[in-house]
Amino acid sequence: MNKKQKKMLWRILAAAALVLVLLFLPLDGWLRFALFMAPYLIVGYDILIKAFKGIRNGQPFDENFLMAIATVGAIALGEYTEGVAVMLFYQIGELFQSYAVGKSRRSISALMDIRPDSANLLGEDGEISEVNPDEVPVGSLIIVRPGEKIPIDGVIVKGETSLDTAALTGESIPREAKEGSEVISGCINLSGVVQIRTTKEFGESTVSRILDLVENATSRKSRSENFISKFARIYTPVVCIGALALALVPPLVGALIGHPTPFTTWLYRALTFLVISCPCALVISIPLSFFAGIGGASAQGILIKGSNYLETLSEVRTVVMDKTGTLTKGSFEVSGVHHSPLAESELIEYAAHAEAYSTHPISRSLVAAYGKEPDTERISDVREISGKGVIARVDGKEIAVGNDKLMRDVGCDAVECRSVGTIVHVAIDGAYAGHILICDVVKDGAKEAIDAMRAAGVKKTVMLTGDIRAVGEDVAKRLGLDEVKSELLPGDKVSALETLLAQNATGEKLAFVGDGINDAPVLSRADIGIAMGALGSDAAIEAADVVLMDDDPGKIAKAIRISRKCLRIVKENIWFAIGVKIVCLALGALGLAGMWAAIFADVGVMVLAVLNAVRALNVKSL
């Protein structure tokens, strides 16, 4: 509790004690009034002042004004106890609200406690000085010791270490980094001292951008929030007019038809109305739920850029995914050797040597499969034949590595492969020596991720790929996807997505998941764009609505589950708060519920709604 809250608590306790004493004293007339005014003013003086200021500033219909009218009215009717009690409970509610919101804000900030406090700047003279990260220019050298956070994005120039990226990605396995590795701020240095040359200013560094994004996410209002602010704008005046009507109409009608009713009864009921007229429970708990949901998600490495996106995410029924980099690793691996008279390893050894100088991903995968650095002493006469492959001399033998056209060139027949993937044929001294099958590998957990999406309520999963039909369909079958569209040029992806969008029923949303590198137009065209593996990629963070910091496809389903939980809480709060208020208004109008019930309904609903909202923060086990 801060100083202001503590002061409020003392005022409430003092007023409550005074009221209790006064209740047992036999008091009458003016003395009773004067004595009851003491606790009333102790607990409510600031409300009265604010109400007065509100009127002076031309904004009369705020909750201070309503509370002031209701309590002053009750006191004027001689209901001193109720007047004081309403003010007392209202202040208890306000205190609780301020305390609960402050507390949840702190726990959300604690989840996001990745802001580094200082940087160790290495001066030209070799002196290390501790400075504010804001003051470190681009291109400076900084030192990060084990246990410290990397304050600014940069490149390691000296030392090697392992980094804990959990605060950014939710991933617990440390990442290795050595000289030349790019490192991002917010990671915790685990093992070694490293020297880093900064490549960005602090304000542009990953950690600052992420914090900014999360903090500003709640300024993008969701439909639920807009509904509440509209509702609040209408609700308060309507209830006030209702109160006025309740005070005037029944007594007038009663007098006209000859059954006069006491004016004070109806005035009391009207004041009860005013007490219920504050929409506080809704106004505070709905944004708090969204804030908690976004905060909880970000601690899991899922950045949601606005409450509106969180809401859309909960309505996603179709998930469209890019293949390469999203469902597959985007790196090629040797998955088989066929029709070779030689041993597998021997054929790969020849192919790897022939391709040793090439930087093509296929060549790299051959070298990777060989497992050692090719021995350049053994290679000579390398000729690259564009669009066909490579011919080189290895150990004196002429090795041709490439497609079937190259095989025809060297005078042998290539054997067709029935498997799906990229086929690399090999010929040795003009004789066919078999082929090597190279595939893009499906990510670990991709199948489970698709199943989890279905369990989370996704009806249709679609994959888009620029790859050939056979490869696309093979991956789709292995993952159990509903639909696949292959052989798409980058421009075709947008139109394919538009077709899918048109098929969606109203209220059902479509999400596109990509790696954010070359699919920015698709990301922005979808109802909601999710970029994955975005750690350190500014373009992806810019283009997407939801950013998954690592490249685990399982996070897609998790993000959907988090959004569902958050929206469920929001809906619970809306129905609960509005429902209780309407019941109380009805009971109040009939005279069945007095001011006591009204203030309990008002404060109680708010307390429960706030507690419910904080639940949205707890998403770890989802």
Added chain:
Amino acid sequence: MKKSYKIEVDCANCAQKMEDAAKKTEGVKDAVVNFMALKMTVEFEEGAAVKETMERVLKNCRKVESDCEIEF
């Protein structure tokens, strides 16, 4: 030019009032108050003196919400 400041305010409605007050201040082009993050982002008009403008913003905010605080 945009700058953001830490603020102290108790309720969502009060934060809204501060935002309105800040927006109307001389030298302020736009202002947004984020109650959840307790931050006020102020966009200054060109050539406006930051410190003097912020003093005016605080004064205007105090008018509508007497116990608010802005750190600048």
